[in-house]
Amino acid sequence: MSGNESRLQAIYQITNREPTLTKMTKPLEKIWATDVFTLAKMEEALSKKAFKAMQKTVQSGAALDEATADVVAAAMKDWAMAKGAKFYSHIFYPMTNATAEKHDGFIISSPDGRAITEFTGGLLIKGEPDGSSFPNGSIRTTNAARGYTAWDPTSPAYIMHTDNGATLMIPSIFMSWTGEALDKKTPLLRSNAAMNKAGQKVLSLMGETDIATLNSSCGAEQEYFLVDTNFANSRPDLLLAGRTLFGAPPAKGQEFDDHYFGAIPERVQVFMQDFEDRLYRLGIPAKTHHNEVAPGQFEIAPYFEAANVAADHQQMMMTLLKLTAKKHGFTCLLHEKPFAGINGSGKHVNWSVGNPTQGNLLDPGDTPEKNLNFLLFCGAVIRGVHLHGPLLRAVIASAGNDHRLGANEAPPAILSVYLGDQLEKVFQDIKSGKIKASKSGGMTDLGLAQILDFERDPGDRNRTSPFAFTGNRFEFRAVGSAQSVSGPLIAMNTMLADSLEWIAGKLKTVLKGKTSQADAVVTVLKELMTDHGNAVFGGDGYSSEWHEMAVKKRGLKNIPTTADALPALQEASVKKLFKSTGVFSPIELESRFEVYTEQYVLSIEVEAKLVVDMATTIIYPAATRYLSDLALTSASASEMGVPLDNSVAATVASEINDMMVAVDKLSTALEKDKFKSMTAHMQFCANDIRDLMDEVRAHADALETLVADDMWPLPKYQEMLFIK
Numbered sequence: 081m082s083g084n085e086s087r088l089q090a091i092y093q094i095t096n097r098e099p100t101l102t103k104m105t106k107p108l109e110k111i112w113a114t115d116v117f118t119l120a121k122m123e124e125a126l127s128k129k130a131f132k133a134m135q136k137t138v139q140s141g142a143a144l145d146e147a148t149a150d151v152v153a154a155a156m157k158d159w160a161m162a163k164g165a166k167f168y169s170h171i172f173y174p175m176t177n178a179t180a181e182k183h184d185g186f187i188i189s190s191p192d193g194r195a196i197t198e199f200t201g202g203l204l205i206k207g208e209p210d211g212s213s214f215p216n217g218s219i220r221t222t223n224a225a226r227g228y229t230a231w232d233p234t235s236p237a238y239i240m241h242t243d244n245g246a247t248l249m250i251p252s253i254f255m256s257w258t259g260e261a262l263d264k265k266t267p268l269l270r271s272n273a274a275m276n277k278a279g280q281k282v283l284s285l286m287g288e289t290d291i292a293t294l295n296s297s298c299g300a301e302q303e304y305f306l307v308d309t310n311f312a313n314s315r316p317d318l319l320l321a322g323r324t325l326f327g328a329p330p331a332k333g334q335e336f337d338d339h340y341f342g343a344i345p346e347r348v349q350v351f352m353q354d355f356e357d358r359l360y361r362l363g364i365p366a367k368t369h370h371n372e373v374a375p376g377q378f379e380i381a382p383y384f385e386a387a388n389v390a391a392d393h394q395q396m397m398m399t400l401l402k403l404t405a406k407k408h409g410f411t412c413l414l415h416e417k418p419f420a421g422i423n424g425s426g427k428h429v430n431w432s433v434g435n436p437t438q439g440n441l442l443d444p445g446d447t448p449e450k451n452l453n454f455l456l457f458c459g460a461v462i463r464g465v466h467l468h469g470p471l472l473r474a475v476i477a478s479a480g481n482d483h484r485l486g487a488n489e490a491p492p493a494i495l496s497v498y499l500g501d502q503l504e505k506v507f508q509d510i511k512s513g514k515i516k517a518s519k520s521g522g523m524t525d526l527g528l529a530q531i532l533d534f535e536r537d538p539g540d541r542n543r544t545s546p547f548a549f550t551g552n553r554f555e556f557r558a559v560g561s562a563q564s565v566s567g568p569l570i571a572m573n574t575m576l577a578d579s580l581e582w583i584a585g586k587l588k589t590v591l592k593g594k595t596s597q598a599d600a601v602v603t604v605l606k607e608l609m610t611d612h613g614n615a616v617f618g619g620d621g622y623s624s625e626w627h628e629m630a631v632k633k634r635g636l637k638n639i640p641t642t643a644d645a646l647p648a649l650q651e652a653s654v655k656k657l658f659k660s661t662g663v664f665s666p667i668e669l670e671s672r673f674e675v676y677t678e679q680y681v682l683s684i685e686v687e688a689k690l691v692v693d694m695a696t697t698i699i700y701p702a703a704t705r706y707l708s709d710l711a712l713t714s715a716s717a718s719e720m721g722v723p724l725d726n727s728v729a730a731t732v733a734s735e736i737n738d739m740m741v742a743v744d745k746l747s748t749a750l751e752k753d754k755f756k757s758m759t760a761h762m763q764f765c766a767n768d769i770r771d772l773m774d775e776v777r778a779h780a781d782a783l784e785t786l787v788a789d790d791m792w793p794l795p796k797y798q799e800m801l802f803i804k
Contacts, residue, residue, distance in 0.1 A: 084702075084790060084791060084792060084793050086314050086793070087314065087792070087793075087794075087795055087796075087799070089310070090308070090310035090311050090313075090314060090795060090799075091310075091799065091803060093310050094308050094310055094311075094409075094803055094804075095803070097409065105353065105357050108360060111357060111360050111361050112360050112361075112363065113360075113361070113362070113363035114361050115163070115238050115239040115240075115241065115361045115362050115363075116236050116237075116238045116239075116361075116362060116363040117156055117159055117160075117236055117237040117238065118236055118363065119131075119134070119135060119138060119236075121159060122134055122135075122152070122155065125155035125158070125159060126151055126152065126155055127151060129148075130148045130151040130152060133145070133148045134148065134152060134233065137233050137234065138233065138234050139293070140292070140293045141234060141273070141293060144233055146201050146202075146205070147201075148201075149201030149202075149204055149205055149231075150200060150201035151201075152201070152204065152233075153199050153200055153201045153203065153204040154199065156199070156204065156237055156248065157186060157197065157199035157248075160237075160239060160246075160248035161186065161197065163239050163246055164239075164245065164246040165186075165239055165245075165246040165247055165248045166185060166186060166187070166245065166246075167183045167184060167185050167186070167245075167247045167248070168183070168184055168186065168199065168203075168247065168248035168249075168250060169181040169182055169183045169184065169247055169248070169249055169250065170182065170207040170209075170229035170231070170250050170252040171249045171250065171251055171252060172209075172229050172251075172252045172253065172254040172263050172265065173254070173263050173264040173265050173391075173392075173395060173564065173566065174214040174215060174254060174262060174263055174264075175214070175215040175216075175217075175262070175263070175264065175671075175672065175675045175676075176214070176215060176679075177562060177563055177564045178395075179395050179396075179399060180209070180214065180254070181247075181249070182207060182209050182229075183247060184203075184207075186198065186199055204231050204250065205230060205231050206228055206229070206230055206231075207228065207229035207230075207252065208226065208227070208228055208229070209227055209229060209254070210225050210227060211224075211225050211226055211227020211228075211256050211257060211262060212224065212225040212227075213225070214227075214254070214262060215675040215678070215679070216256070216262050216671060216675070217670060217671025217672060217673070217674035217675045218671065218674060219256050219258070219260050219262065219667065219668075219671050220256050220257075220258075220262070224257070226256075226257035227254060227255065227256050227257060227262060228254070228255050228256075228257065229252040229253065229254050230252055230253050230255065231250055231251075231252055232251045232252055232253055232265065232269070232388070234269075234386075234388060234389075235251035235388055235389050235392050236251070236363065236389075237249060237250045237251065238362050238363070241358075242403070251265075251392050252265075253265050253266040253269070254266070260665065260667055260668050260671070261664075261668055262671075264391070264564050264566035264567065264570075265388065265391065265392075265566065267566075267570045267663050267664055267668070268387065268388055268391055268566045268569055268570050268573075269388055270661075270662055270663045270664075271296075271569070271570045271573035271574045271577065271661070271663045272294075272295055272296055272387060272388065272573055273662075274573065274574060274577035274661040274662060274663055275294060275296060275433065275573045275574070275576050275577040275580070276293055276294040276295070277577070278576075278577040278578075278580035278581045278584065279294040279433065279441070279457075279576075279577075279580050280294065281580070281581070281584035282453075282456055282457075282580050282583055282584050282587065283438060283453065285584060285587045285588060285591060286452060286453055286456070286587075286597060287597065288437075288438060288453075290437050291435065291437055291438065292435040292436045292437040292438075293435060294433060294434065294435045294441075295386050295387065295433070295434070295435065296386075296387040296431060296432065296433050296569060296572070296573050296576075297384045297385060297386060297387060297390070297431070297432045297433070297434065297440075297553075298384065298385065298386075298387045298390035298391065298394075298429060298430065298431055298565060298569055299367075299381065299382055299383060299384040299385070299390065299429075299430040299553075300381070300382070300390065300394050300427050300428065300429050300430070300559075300565050301368075301379055301380075301381040301426075301427065301428040301430070302379065302380050302381065302394070302397060302398070302401075302427055302561065303372050303377060303378070303379045303425035303426055303427065303561050304377070304378060304379075304380075304401060304412050304413060304414055304425055304561060305374070305376050305377050305378075305412070305413040305418050305419075305425065306348060306351070306376060306378065306405060306410040306411070306412060306413075306804070307376065307410065307411050307413060307418075307800045307801075308409060308410060308411070308800070308803065308804065309406070309409050309410060309411045310409075311411075311795040311799060311800045311803075312411035312800075314793075314794065314795050315794060315795060315800075316690060316693070316694055316698075317687075317690050317694065318411065318413070318418070320686065320690055321415075321683075321686060321687050321690055322413060322414070322415035322418065322480070322562070323413070323415040323417055323418040323419070323480070323483075323687075324418060324419055324420065324797075324800075325687060325690055325691050325694065325773070325777065326691075326694065326695075326699065326777055326780045326781060326784070326794065327419065327420060327781065327784070327794075327796065327797045328781040328782075328784040328785050328796070328797065329420070329421045329797065330796070330797045330798035330801065330802075331798070332798070333374075333375070333421060333422055333797075333801075334373055334374050334375060334422060334423060337373075339371050339372070339373065339374065339375045339377070340371060340372060340373045341370050341371055342371045343371075344369075344370070344371055344378075345804045347408065347804055348378065348804065350408065351404060351405060351408040351410060352369050352378075352380070354404055354407070354408070355380075355400060355401065355404040355405075356369070356380075358400055358404060359382075359396075359397065359400065362393075362396060362400075363393075364382055364393045364396065364397065365382050365383035365385065366380055366381075366382050367381055367382055367383045368380065368381040369381075372423070372425075373423045373489070374419070374422045374423040374424075374801070375422070375801040375802055376800065376801040376802070376804075377422075377423065377425065380397070382394075382397070384430065384432070384553075387431075387569050387573070390565065391564065391565050391566045391569060394427075394564070394565045395564065398414060398562075401414070402414075413425075414561050414562040415480050415561070415562055416478070416480035416481045416483055416484050416560040416561050416562060417480060417483030417484050419797060419800075419801065420777075422797075422801070423484075423489045424483060424484035424489060424490065424561075425484075425560075425561035426484065426490055426557065426558070426559060426560060426561055427559045427560060427561045427563060427565065428555050428556065428557045428559065429555070429556040429559045429565050429568050429569070430550070430553045430554070430555050430556075431553060431554050431555075431556060431568075431569065431572055432552060432553035432554070433457060433576065438453065440552055440553075441453055441454060441457040442454065442457055442458060442461075442549075442552060442553055442554065443552040444458070444503065444552070447517075448502065448503060448506055449506050449509075449515045449516065449517060450515075452597060452598060452601045455506075455510070455601060455605060456580075456583055456587075456601060456604075456605070457576075457580070458499075458503070458507075458549070459507070459579075459583070459604075459605045459608050459609070460576055460579035460580050460582075460583055461497065461554060461576060461579070462497055462507070462608065462609070462612055462613070462615055462616060463579040463582065463608050463611075463612045464572070464575030464576055464578065464579045465495055465496070465497050465547055465575070465615045466497075466611075466612035466613075466614060466615035467575065467578075467579075467612065467653070468571070468575045468578075468653075468654070468657065469494075469495030469496075469615070469636060469637060470495075470637055470639060470645070470648035470651070470654075471571050471575070471648050471649075471654050471657070472495050472546075472547070472556070472558075472568070472571055472572075472575075473493060473495055473558075473637075473639045473645045473648065474645045474646055474648040474649055475567040475568050475570070475571045476556075476558050476559045476560060476563065476567070476568060477641075477642035477645040477646055477676070477680075478560055478562070478563060478642060478679075478680065478683070479642060479679075479680050479683035479684055479687075480560055480562055480683070481558075481559075481560035481563070481642070482640075482641050482642055482766075484560075485558060485640070490557070490558060491544060491545060491546030491547075491557045491558045491621055492544070492546065492621050492622065492626075492627065492638070493558075493638055493639045493640050493645075494546070494621070494626075494627065494630045494631070494636050494637065494638050494639075495546055495547060495615070495636065495637075496545060496546065496547065496615055496616070496617040496621065496630065496636065497545070497547050497548075497549070497554075497615050497616050497617070498542040498545035498547065498548040498549060498616075498617065498618055499549050499616055499618065500542075500549055500618070501618070503549060504616060504618055507605070507609055507613070507616065508609075508613075510602055510605045510606055510609055511605075511606055511609035511610060511613055512606075513602065513606055514602065515598070515602060542618065542621070543557075544620050544621030544622045545557065545617070545621050546558040546621070554572075556568050556572065570663060573663075574657060574658060574661050574663045575657070577661050578657055578660070578661060583604055583608075586603075586604040586607070587600055587601075587604055590603050590604060614634040614635060614636065615634075615636070617630070641766045642676075642680045642762065642766065643680070643759070643762035643763045643765065643766035643767075644766075646673060646676055646677055646680070646759075646762065647673075647759055649669060649670075649672055649673040649676075650670070650673055654669070655669060674758070677758040677759070677761075677762055678758070680762055680765065681758070681761050681762060681765050684765040684766075684769050684770065685750065685765070685769070687773065688746060688749075688750055688769050688772075688773055689750065691743075691746060691773050691776050691777070692743055692746055692747050692750070692776075694794075695739060695740075695743050695776050695780055696740075696743060698793050698794065699739070699780050699783060699793070699794075700736065700739070700740065702787060702791055702792060702793045703732060703735070703736050703739075703783045703787055704736060705791060706732065706786075706787045706788055706791050707729060707732050707733055707736065709788070709791075710726075710728065710729040710732065711729065714726055714729065728786060731786060732783065732786050732787070735779045735782045735783050735786065736779075736783065738779045739776060739779035739780055739783065742772065742775040742776040742779060743776055745772055745775070746769070746772040746773060746775075746776055749768055749769055749772055750769070752764070784796070
C-alpha cells in the first residue's frame with residue numbers, strides 16, 4: 081500500500097514491529113486484588129474493634145469515628161509503603177467524565193533533619209484541592225476556590241503502579257467549601273441511600289422483617305477501538321477530538337459481519353492479557369472480552385459489583401485501557417463514533433438492586449407471577465422510565481453519543497422498556513386485574529442426539545431497546561463509551577426511589593382495608609400499568625412505525641440531540657425528583673446543566689476549529705498539489721499531441737473550491753458569540769455548526785477518493801481499521 085511519507089513510515093513501523101512477547105502470568109488466585117486494601121487485609125492489620133467498625137461501614141454505610149480512622153490510616157500507610165508507595169492521593173471524579181488526583185508524600189521532616197513518614201486519620205479523611213478549577217457550574221469562583229475531598233470508606237483504597245512508581249489511591253468524594261457536591265460520586269452515594277430508604281418501606285409492607293441495606297449493582301460492558309499510535313499521531317482529529325473528522329469509507333467495512341466474535345488478533349490478545357492482569361491486581365472482575373462488530377473494535381465486560389465500587393472501577397478501567405494500550409503501541413479510542421459509517425461504541429450499563437437477605441430484587445425466578453417483591457420493584461422501574469424518560473436521555477447526552485443514538489447500531493432516542501414475552505404478558509395480565517400463570521421458554525430440540533437439550537430463557541433479547549430486561553437485571557444500552565456510569569446510575573437509582581415511595585404509599589392505603597398482600601400488589605400495579613404502561617414496548621425500536629407510534633399515540637418523547645436533551649435537567653418534575661430524594665439540591669442540579677451545556681458547546685467548537693484547520697492546512701495543499709500535477713501532465717501530453725481527459729482535474733478543482741467555500745461559511749459561523757441562552761447556543765451548535773462541518777467533510781472525503789494515494793496526507797480508514 082502506498083501513501084505519503086508519514087503514512088508510509090507509519091505502515092513500515094507497524095508491519096516491521098517486533099512482536100510483543102506473551103508473558104506467562106501467575107494464577108488468578110495469586111494476583112487477585114493484591115494491590116487493594118481489602119477487608120481481608122484490614123482484618124490482618126487492624127485491631128478487632130477497628131476491623132468490626134470498618135466492616136460495618138463497608139457493608140451497611142455505618143458512621144466511622146475519628147479514632148478508628150487513625151488506626152486505619154496507620155495500617156493503610158504501612159501496607160502501601162511495603163508495596164513501594166511513597167505518595168498517596170485522594171482520587172475523585174469531577175464533572176468531566178475523567179478522574180482527578182492530587183499526590184502528597186508520606187514524608188515530613190523532623191527538627192533534627194531526619195525524614196520520617198506520617199499519615200494520620202485526619203489526612204486520610206480530608207484533602208483540599210482547588211474547588212474553582214474544576215467544572216462547577218458557578219458554584220465556586222476563582223476568588224472563592226476552597227474545595228474538599230473526603231475519604232469514601234465504602235470503596236477500597238488501592239495501589240496504582242506506573243513506570244514512575246507506586247501511589248496509594250484513596251477513593252473520595254469532592255465538595256465545595258459551602259457544602260455542594262462537585263463530583264459524580266457524592267450524588268451516587270445519595271441515590272443509593274434514597275433507594276434503600278424507599279425499598280425498605282416496600283419490603284416492610286410486604287411482611288419482610290430481616291432486611292439488610294439495599295444497594296444497586298452495576299456491570300458495564302465497555303466498547304473501544306484500538307488504532308496503532310503511528311496512525312493516530314498523524315491524525316490531529318484523533319489526538320484532539322477523539323474521532324476522525326474526515327475519512328472516506330473503505331471498500332470493505334463491517335458488512336461481512338466477519339469481525340464480531342472473530343479470532344482476536346495476536347497483538348491485541350497480548351494487550352488484553354496485560355490489561356486484564358492489571359485489572360485483576362486491582363480487584364476488578366474482568367469477565368468477558370471479544371471482538372466487537374466494527375473492524376478494530378473490541379469489548380471488555382466486568383462482573384457485577386456494588387454500584388459505587390463499580391463506578392470507581394469503571395473509571396479505573398478507562399484510565400488503564402489508555403495506559404496499557406500505549407505500552408503496546410496502540411491508541412485506545414473511547415469516543416462513541418470515531419469512524420463515520422462504522423459502528424460506534426457504547427457502554428451498556430447492566431443494573432439491578434438487592435441485598436444479602438432478600439437477594440436480587442429484579443430476579444423474577446421461575447414463576448415471576450408469584451414473586452411479589454419482584455413485581456413491585458420491576459413495576460417501579462416501568463413507572464420511573466415512563467415519568468423520567470427525558471432525564472434518562474439527558475444523563476447519556478454528549479456530543480459524541482449524539483452520533484450513534486438512533487442509528488441502526490444503538491437504541492433510539494426514545495426511552496422505552498423491553499420486558500420480554502413472558503414478563504410483558506404478566507404485566508398485561510395485571511393491568512387487566514389478575515395474575516395468571518406464566519409460560520417458560522421451553523426446551524430446545526435441534527434433532528441432534530449429541531447436543532444436550534437445555535431450557536430456553538422465557539424471553540428473547542431486544543437489541544433495539546434502550547432499556548431492556550435481560551433475565552435478572554435491566555440493561556441501559558444507550559450509555560456512551562466515554563461516559564462515567566455514575567450519571568446513569570444516579571438517575572436510575574433516584575427514579576426507582578421515587579417510584580418505590582409511591583408504591584409504598586399506595587400499598588399502605590390498600591393494605592389498611594384488610595386486603596391480602598397479593599391482591600394489594602395487583603391493585604397497585606394495575607393502577608401503575610394503566611398510567612405508565614405506555615413505556616413498555618417489545619418491538620423493533622429502529623422502525624419508523626415505532627417512532628410515529630411512540631410520539632403520537634403513546635406520548636413519549638423523541639430527543640435526538642444533546643441540545644434537545646439537557647434542558648430536561650431544568651424541568652420542574654426533575655428538580656422535584658432530586659430535591660425530594662435528597663440526591664441533588666436545586667443549586668447542584670443547575671450546576672450540572674451549566675457544566676454539561678458548556679462541555680457540549682466546547683466539544684462542537686473544538687471539532688469545528690479542527691475541521692477548518694485540517695481542511696485549510698492539510699487537505700487543501702495536498703489536493704492543489706495533485707491538481708498541479710494533473711495540469712502539468714495534461715499540458716505535456718497536449719504538447720506531444722496526446723490529449724488527455726481532464727474530467728478528473730475538473731472534478732478535483734470543483735471539490736477544492738466547494739470545500740473552501742464551506743470552510744469560509746464554517747469560519748464565519750464560529751465567530752458568532754451572542755446567544756439568548758446556553759440552550760440557544762447548543763441548538764446553534766447542534767444544527768448550524770454540525771451541518772457546516774458535514775458540508776466541509778463531504779467535499780474533503782470526495783477529494784480523498786480522487787487525489788493520488790501517494791499524495792494523500794492523512795492515514796485512511798482502511799489502514800487504521802485493518803493494519804494492526
